[in-house]
Amino acid sequence: MTRINMTVDGVSYSDEVEPRTLLVQYLRESLGKTGTVIGCDTSNCGACTVHLDGTSVKSCNVLAVQADGHEVTTIEGLATDGELHPVQQAFHECHALQCGYCTPGMIMQACDVLKNNPDPSEQEIREGLEGNLCRCTGYHNIVKAVQQAAGAMSSASSASSASAQAVSS
Amino acid sequence: MTITEDRPSDAATPEIGRSRARKEDQRLITGRTRWTDNIQLPGMLHLAMVRSPFAHATVTAINTDEARKAPGVVGVITGADIKDVQGAVANAWPLNGEQKTPNHLPVVVDHVACAGEIVAVVAARTAAEARDAAELVDVDYDELPAVLDLKEAVKDEVLAHPDLGTNTSAVWTLDSAAQGSGTDVEDEIAAARSDGVVIEREFRQQRLIPAFMEPRSTVCDPTGEQMTVWSSTQVPHILRFLVAATTGIPESKVRIIAPDVGGGFGGKLQTTPEEFATIAVARRLGKPCKYTETRSESLLSGHHGRDQWQKLTLSARKDGTVTGLKVELLADLGAYVGVVGGGVPVLGAWMFNSIYKFAAYHFTVRTLLTNKTWVDAYRGAGRPEATFAIERMMDELAAELGRDPLEVREQNWITHGEFPFTTVAGMTYDSGNYEAATAKAKELFGYDELRAEQKHRRESNDPVQLGIGISTFTEMCGLAPSRILGALNYGAGGWESASIRMLATGKVEVLTGVSPHGQGHETAWSQIVADRLGVPFEDVEVLHGDTQISSKGMDTYGSRSLVVGAEAVVRAADKVIEKAKVVAAHLLEASVDDIEFTGGRFGVKGTDKGVTMPEVALATWTGHNLPDGVEPSLDADATFDPDNFSFPHGTHLCAMEVDTETGATTMRKYVCVDDIGNIINPLIVEGQVHGGLVQGIAQALWEGAEYDDQGTLVTGSFVDYTLPTSADTISFVTDHTTSPSTYTTLGTKGVGEAGAIASTPAVVNAIVDAVRAFGVDDILMPCTPERVWKAIQKGRSVPGEGERDAQPHFDEGVPNQDPGAATEGSQA
Numbered sequence: 003m004t005r006i007n008m009t010v011d012g013v014s015y016s017d018e019v020e021p022r023t024l025l026v027q028y029l030r031e032s033l034g035k036t037g038t039v040i041g042c043d044t045s046n047c048g049a050c051t052v053h054l055d056g057t058s059v060k061s062c063n064v065l066a067v068q069a070d071g072h073e074v075t076t077i078e079g080l081a082t083d084g085e086l087h088p089v090q091q092a093f094h095e096c097h098a099l100q101c102g103y104c105t106p107g108m109i110m111q112a113c114d115v116l117k118n119n120p121d122p123s124e125q126e127i128r129e130g131l132e133g134n135l136c137r138c139t140g141y142h143n144i145v146k147a148v149q150q151a152a153g154a155m156s157s158a159s160s161a162s163s164a165s166a167q168a169v170s171s
Numbered sequence: 172m173t174i175t176e177d178r179p180s181d182a183a184t185p186e187i188g189r190s191r192a193r194k195e196d197q198r199l200i201t202g203r204t205r206w207t208d209n210i211q212l213p214g215m216l217h218l219a220m221v222r223s224p225f226a227h228a229t230v231t232a233i234n235t236d237e238a239r240k241a242p243g244v245v246g247v248i249t250g251a252d253i254k255d256v257q258g259a260v261a262n263a264w265p266l267n268g269e270q271k272t273p274n275h276l277p278v279v280v281d282h283v284a285c286a287g288e289i290v291a292v293v294a295a296r297t298a299a300e301a302r303d304a305a306e307l308v309d310v311d312y313d314e315l316p317a318v319l320d321l322k323e324a325v326k327d328e329v330l331a332h333p334d335l336g337t338n339t340s341a342v343w344t345l346d347s348a349a350q351g352s353g354t355d356v357e358d359e360i361a362a363a364r365s366d367g368v369v370i371e372r373e374f375r376q377q378r379l380i381p382a383f384m385e386p387r388s389t390v391c392d393p394t395g396e397q398m399t400v401w402s403s404t405q406v407p408h409i410l411r412f413l414v415a416a417t418t419g420i421p422e423s424k425v426r427i428i429a430p431d432v433g434g435g436f437g438g439k440l441q442t443t444p445e446e447f448a449t450i451a452v453a454r455r456l457g458k459p460c461k462y463t464e465t466r467s468e469s470l471l472s473g474h475h476g477r478d479q480w481q482k483l484t485l486s487a488r489k490d491g492t493v494t495g496l497k498v499e500l501l502a503d504l505g506a507y508v509g510v511v512g513g514g515v516p517v518l519g520a521w522m523f524n525s526i527y528k529f530a531a532y533h534f535t536v537r538t539l540l541t542n543k544t545w546v547d548a549y550r551g552a553g554r555p556e557a558t559f560a561i562e563r564m565m566d567e568l569a570a571e572l573g574r575d576p577l578e579v580r581e582q583n584w585i586t587h588g589e590f591p592f593t594t595v596a597g598m599t600y601d602s603g604n605y606e607a608a609t610a611k612a613k614e615l616f617g618y619d620e621l622r623a624e625q626k627h628r629r630e631s632n633d634p635v636q637l638g639i640g641i642s643t644f645t646e647m648c649g650l651a652p653s654r655i656l657g658a659l660n661y662g663a664g665g666w667e668s669a670s671i672r673m674l675a676t677g678k679v680e681v682l683t684g685v686s687p688h689g690q691g692h693e694t695a696w697s698q699i700v701a702d703r704l705g706v707p708f709e710d711v712e713v714l715h716g717d718t719q720i721s722s723k724g725m726d727t728y729g730s731r732s733l734v735v736g737a738e739a740v741v742r743a744a745d746k747v748i749e750k751a752k753v754v755a756a757h758l759l760e761a762s763v764d765d766i767e768f769t770g771g772r773f774g775v776k777g778t779d780k781g782v783t784m785p786e787v788a789l790a791t792w793t794g795h796n797l798p799d800g801v802e803p804s805l806d807a808d809a810t811f812d813p814d815n816f817s818f819p820h821g822t823h824l825c826a827m828e829v830d831t832e833t834g835a836t837t838m839r840k841y842v843c844v845d846d847i848g849n850i851i852n853p854l855i856v857e858g859q860v861h862g863g864l865v866q867g868i869a870q871a872l873w874e875g876a877e878y879d880d881q882g883t884l885v886t887g888s889f890v891d892y893t894l895p896t897s898a899d900t901i902s903f904v905t906d907h908t909t910s911p912s913t914y915t916t917l918g919t920k921g922v923g924e925a926g927a928i929a930s931t932p933a934v935v936n937a938i939v940d941a942v943r944a945f946g947v948d949d950i951l952m953p954c955t956p957e958r959v960w961k962a963i964q965k966g967r968s969v970p971g972e973g974e975r976d977a978q979p980h981f982d983e984g985v986p987n988q989d990p991g992a993a994t995e996g997s998q999a
Contacts, residue, residue, distance in 0.1 A: 140862045
């Protein structure tokens, strides 16, 4: 057993784990973070996607010990101060989920796509989400939701930078 | 943390027809979910399955000693240990009294009929310990010869189940001359051979895997007086019945819960070996047990779909009028007859003739057992197979005639003035308008412009050719009238149940017997009830998927939930209104006959006096002032059994670009106009169509379950079974026309399967259309670049247009031969 320390969704944890434990197993079985799910055993489906120090990873593809000393955000920690993240809100409004099983991973990956490219084209969104499988939606509304979230996030950030300018001037 | 609604309830606007964002989403987008695998119970054990690596074998010995000694292991259970209590995986639809139905045990006792069958179960403290110990179980097998190929299976040289003496499970026939719904198909074909057109083709419906995103999982808690089973299933009510019927546990001692279920597409309508094994082991050990499959186990041991050879003969007059259609199917059941089993191809029997006015029709299916994973319903179940065949044949007829395929279809379809129309298969279509859907689709698609571009590319020998694919499909939905099911020898009814509970505070609980797994029933049912009872959308709570709460139901499959299930809800709501009217009249000191109910208010005709539904609910709850003899309850139940199926239809148009130098295909545009009757929630409907389209397109282009010659599934992970990704697909143009169903109050027809049924032939027709000039008239699915390229290369060796030999014909009396095999290869 190996001791690891990790911050998950803003809470510090310290645990003994078997070295072979996957990050997703640690999140689900030790921490009860069952919002993150497992959809395959070959790292193809992306249902288990979380953020490791702010960057998306498939948590079935990371050992818990590799996340020692790092910060993890799951779907359960994405909303802040009682407000849904714009990507969560857009998924709801655009009907970008049906059964919802791929949704946590899809939302976490979409956040990552938008972090790296705040104004992506449809093709860039499609390529950015290529590692996350959905069997229900045909991706049509997922792409739409990411486009809508991009718009919402850029208008929010331009509004906040405008207000920051107003304060500084 | 709540969803911000930009469309608050507005009593003046009807809920039905509004694009309501879903109630279900809040939990799902924040990770507050209740998947079966999330369930943890005190003292719960975890199970791992030991599965056969062989497709056909006898189990001669199982040594569990090492596994039992492994850390954390509580028990290792073999088939012999539970053979008298484990129940069986049942077939609910024997096609006839002669059907051969091998006994399907959840954990095999001695005979393995396909790879992946469970031979032992390990129970341990953790899932990891269970899996580690499963590796230590030592099983001795005597391998037997396996029959894997459908056409080999017909010969009965190698038997999947030697004790049955044959691989044929059943033969089932529908014949228009015999049942009096049309003329004799052989006469029509003979006439066309001498003075008409005869098209003969053999198509392959490859084997698919439903591949729902949530792997199946079951938790059984045997410690209570009533055993509780949580399972990732589409069919909690059917599971409860079959657990009771096959294990002898009294039905009243079984509670089944389908919590959040992550997709199904038919793949979760089976009662599974894994469910029965989990129940048997939990009962034996007296502890709660959980089994969750890995994805590889899911692909191997969850049932598969499709898998048919289809031999078709279509006859027509020289002017293009179709006269006869003869369909002979070989359908692979795999190793066992599943819950629907041979009923899947039979569901297609009424659909091959589709929207066209054939004079004669004949359908025969031979269902066959092989040593592969068993086959059952997958999105569309029988109808996609039929639709593919007829829509491909109509394109082939048009090509033979040298005419536009849309024009040939229009010449032969039922015109909108002819409804209700009884087809040559004997089904009565109540409503539809194929002209309207097609006109709208053509416009949205830019049909004429794309045809012009196609012509230009052909004339200029563009290496990238353009093809246009058409699918003017129909389907039968709303499974199903119980009497028809009875006549077909199905083991259950097709009714649906609903209850409405009026709470004292004016809130409403709706209990529905259907069991959603992503379809959005909570939202749609809330819209329907809000309109019916005149209460706010937010005040309606929809409960489902727990046999202790919604105790009666036939569950969700076959596009039946809205058509049959919501009709039961409407009828329960109407009973509530009738009961409430009596109380309202009493409170208003008026006659019941003078009460009118609109917008949630009971008013006295000709006055401004009235009470609202919540006021009546509260008065009923207190019971202080009710008419004599009236019970203090507004609650009502209804069970609805439909008189007929519903018949959605639509026109799907697909443009594919084919690189003739590489065989690569690219979807350029996809337009569909579906007529699904009245629409409750357009947002949800679009989502159903999009998802269905991609599943159907995936059959045409990417997916196929492949076995090696030992009977090992080689597409046993998501590395090899290639689901489409966002980067493989495009955005679609979807629209609707509306011909309401005449059989239900809501006029809905069902939409869950439409996209998957219609899209496959549209895509293949488009690819064939793009390369037909190269002498290609079919390409096996999935149409990979390699197959497309090879078809072009082989087609090129054929003489030019007008110089081709007469098309080959089937030899009479010889089963399934493929006249195109010589030119198209035999990759299957």
